[in-house]
Amino acid sequence: MKCFSRYLPYLFRPSSTILSSSCHTEADIISTVEFNPTGELLATGDKGGRVVVFQREQESKNQPHRRGEYNVYSTFQSHEPEFDYLKSLEIEEKINKIRWLPQQNAAYFLLSTNDKTVKLWKVSERDKRPEGYNLKDEEGRIRDPTTITALRPMDLMVEATPRRVFSNAHTYHINSISVNSDYETYMSTDDLRINLWNLEITNRSFNIVDIKPANMEMLTEVITAAEFQPSQCNTFVYSSSKGSIRLCDMRASALCDNHSKLFEEPEDPSNRSFFSEIISSISDVKFSHSGRYLMTRDYLTVKVWDLNMESKPLETYQVHDYLRSKLCSLYENDCIFDKFECVWNGSDSVIMTGSYNNFFRMFDRNTKRDVTLEASRENSKPRAILKPRKVCVGGKRRKDEISVDSLDFSKKILHSAWHPSENIIAVAATNNLYIFQDKVN
């Protein structure tokens, strides 16, 4: 049996934490996954508007191997379904994105957004509560009226409280939020506009990009994702449905309609087809931790761009090239419009992104090796090592391989996250969250 370690230096094994709901309803489908900046917490959002926060277990002496288990820390309803009476539109409660704020005190803060409204949540612990009333004691006897209530310790309680609601600034659906490195502002992006907010001010935001044409019939592209550079407060990128990425400098002007860099790969005329434009649409864009590289995901590939080279990507990785011949049926069942995300590992040397049939892919940028892994209940026995999977294209099917035709397109891995410093990954497969980590010792 081939060992995973020959492909990548990590031996991922399932952690016993698998979040899943027994009854599989639409509302339970996970729609976003995100580690906080230290990796101690992991948050997921789902179609039902809920946010679940997991906390990593502290290392204990008796069970050293259990270090790294993530347990549910707090669950709260972030968004509720709403109705826009002016436009007669339903607003879904689905959480589109979660972004953590850098920690500022004992509490944790995160931004969550649905299609229209961004909310700032505080997740904090409380271990004391006031005890005893002043006027009467437990038995109803009148007490000295000037006793002061005291706070007594109680069982630890984790509360999530909404601190700010940033609403009424987006006409179209919000697809991304990104926190600026100045820790003071963040941006929210919809199909045609990007707005800049101060984290403390909810009634005002500044429009920094607006690609809405005067006449909507002239519309040729939409914004699909946007992100701030991790350390330079004035730089951000946004990707478009035409496969281009624009880098903007907020120092240059208040409205960043004119990009300072445009990353675009000229189309290969030999590959041109009816689906070219659809599959070149970028579904996710991520800066590397170093800020030097950009990673973009389109339908069939992941590309890594060097910020200093606009003409073509530095690296292109095929995620599931075997689907190229299946585009027609993928178009018919709408799968071709799936928005896959992509993530970097902590040192920017490995990238991970999802595919179908609960498969996800990893690419090692240094060794150029890649691997396909599967997130499923069957192979998540604790302490077992994830086996690499292989999809065979035509011809003979070897043992352990799976044929393209038997892939299950309803099982897709759109959202995943990589711990900021360790080799722990979180993979959302419809209503299940799998956490895998590198073999300990």
Next chain:
Amino acid sequence: MNQSSFISGADGDDSLYPIAVLIDELRNEDVQLRLNSIKKLSTIALALGVERTRTELLPFLTDTIYDEDEVLLALAEQLGNFTMLVGGPEYVHCLLPPLESLATVEETVVRDKAVESLRKISQEHSPVDLEVHFEPLVKRLASGDWFTSRTSACGLFSVCYPRVSSTVKAEIRQHFRTLCSDDTPMVRRAAASKLGEFAKVLELDYVKSDIISLFTALASDEQDSVRLLAVEACVSIASLLPQEDLETLVMPTLRQAAEDKSWRVRYMVADKFSELQKAVGPEITKNDLVPAFQNLLKDCEAEVRSAAAKKIKEFCENLPEDSRETIIMTHILSCVKELVSDTSQHVKSALASVIMGLSTILGKDNTVEHLLPLFLAQLKDECPEVRLNIISNLDCVNEVIGIRQLSQSLLPAIVELAEDAKWRVRLAIIEYMPLLAGQLGVEFFDEKLNTLCMAWLIDHVYAIREAATCNLMKLVEKFGAEWAQNTIVPKVLGMANDPNYLHRMTTLFCINSLSEACGQDITTKHMLPVVLKMSNDQVANVRFNVAKSLQKIGPVLDSNALQTEVKPVLEKLATDTDMDVKYFAQEAIRVLALA
């Protein structure tokens, strides 16, 4: 009060009951009740006496930082005034623990309030207590794990620095230096915003040795948001240094800021330009700031240009008198001319709000020759806000050249604004009518503007009709009752027969506001009959407004008219079938004491 009185309270003294309720409410589940209770914290403390406030109440309050922001905010504010309630300056340090924890919460308003209260009570500490209790708190905050506490520390250095020994002073300077190069931009921002304030309490030598290097470092920070705060600090630092040091110590940084790559920083320079100008003095202004200002007026970012445009008048006023006119004519005026045809309407409207002020500085001849064409161009601007801003500042120009010079262009501009499709624009111009009327004179007004004022009375937006009534009153105050009787009153009263009930009501509203200015004679002879006649209107809204009007104009009428004419009508209305009419009629009878 003393403690023994409370022990007797336990035996059933009812007077203490309210206090007990307040204390209970400190922990009620309802935020509003907790808030009310916190706002009466001084009452609670007073009832408890100083000792129990210190030993029981304050520990409880220290633990309540779990609470809602609004409760914490109220608490932070209250504690700033608590010195006497804990036993005077001797015990003021007891207030430090709760304020310390409030200074670390994540909510900025709460933290700022806690810092404000800490600054306040720092003054009540004796020099010894300051070193024993207060200064250690500042150090703890400054070296706290979370940036929230470190940002709070930045605001406390300047209050304790002047009152501590020189060794502690050295420590404080060291702490401030550390915070200026903190890892997080939040703390660097807090330090940058307090740099000027801290510089003011430092000895001049340390300003030169310490502050300048910190200032230079913050002004070239990688974060735009830090650099722009350094501009503000620049104002305070420049005003502390002797003139001869400015060139070497401050100007390189200021020049760099004025040409910063980030428009936000340049915006800040433009926004603070007058302060900077005062701080660096006339010589540097002439040599350095004039070209810098020209560049800001020509900046590629509209936000920067508007900020600079807003400062034009102030900048020119503060130029040294001997060379003021030359500088304006040779350097500034050309930029102003360009701004009049700027691509951004915000820039143009910012300019329009100050440009008239230049006429007083330049005098009559220059105004007529150079500025007048610009005023006229702006009066014809496509953007209503620009025109409005010119009109609203007409008084400055009136003093210098008289408004007649402008009236040819003024009139079409006013008429166009008066008929603008946006009601807010119409509303804005109405507000300037009394001012215009005063400056243009009654003749011009009657001839050109009177019809406009009357047309607004039948505008389809209520806010406009309301403003138009108010405008009439101000006009009558200006031009007198006789003018009113001849020009306004007949037209207003004519509307009483309008088929639209809203217009009939406008008549009543006009009468309400005009009666006093017009006086008893006109009110009794002309207005009252119309009002009384309208009491038979078939629309109930008109009828109850008749009742309201009668109540309003009643005090202007003599008692004879009240008894013989008003009273019967009100009595009839008081038996009306409509409930509201009845109510307002009875109300009027009661107020006018006609029952």
